[in-house]
Amino acid sequence: MIGTGSAFPRHSYNSCYAIKNNGGLMLVDAGGGNGIFNAINDSGIKFADIHHIFITHTHTDHILGAVWLIRGIINMSKDGENCGSLHVYGNSSVCNALRVICQLTFLASDYALFTKNVELVEIAEESSLTINDTLIECFDVYSKNVAQTGFRMTFDCGEKLACLGDESLTEDNLKKIKGCDTLICGAFCRYEDKEIYKPYEKHHHTVRDVAILAEKAKVKNLVLVHSEDDNLENRQELYRAEASKYYSGNVFIPVDGGRLVF
Ligand SMILES: [Zn+2]
Secondary structure, eight states: OOBOBOSSOSSSOBSBEEEEETTEEEEEOOOSSTHHHHHHHHTTOOGGGOOEEEOOOOOHHHHHHHHHHHHHHHHHHHTTOOOOOEEEEEOHHHHHHHHHHHHHHSOHHHHHHHHHHEEEEEOOTTOEEEETTEEEEEEEOOOSSSOOEEEEEEOTTSOEEEEOTTOOOOTTTGGGGTTOSEEEEEOOBOGGGHHHHOTGGGTOOBHHHHHHHHHHHTOSEEEEESBOOTTHHHHHHHHHHHHTTTOOSEEEOOOTTOOOOO
16 A cells, blocks of 8 residues: 555545556556655555556546656656556546646656657556456446546456545445455545545545445455545544444555555
8 A cells, every 4th residue: 555545635645556466566546746756665666666557537646646657767768777668557538637747747858758668558448458467357436526447356366356446335336346355445534524524525435334335245355545644543443443333344444555465
């Protein structure tokens, strides 16, 4: 877990994480800026090992870190380092936004290296791809405010992991995670703190809301991210206590740099 914070974190980095399988890494989202470099270092990940980045949607707290990673690989290439290609996966809005932002904000000579080192892979709704020999089935998470892509990932052992970007598990996307063992999704705050953080105004949901549906979906492992970070020391304990009232599986409330093994 590279970052676990929401769009405006105060004590953490924006939610993004790396999934390691078959010896390869896939980054899911990149947070909102060049803090991504420190965040990946703190997570024990080498920048040179990142060749696949899945961006769920165009919001600043998910996509702008990717602009810096693209700039990073262009710099390595200019320095003559053999860094391999960077494959960035996203829906058409994500690919267009990255192309335009990089073109408008990079030196022309750097942007010229974009196509040489970076492959933007546009994901169609309900399509699948293979990354690090692993099947990734993409789907619309039915976010209310932006086109957002989630995915199911099937590992060699048969276990399935689903990721919903910063969207919570909802009645709308519940069927998309059918049969999945592990779910990583957003939970903005505890239900009892809803008046403080106002999650529903931001199209987000609470730990309780997600826990109720996760029980219905029978997922074994529930990983909650994209949360308020006012009380990081106690967040794990408090969120787990609320989730366990409604959900009988394993609850993971990670911190930045934390490592989860399933
Ligand atoms: Zn977000």
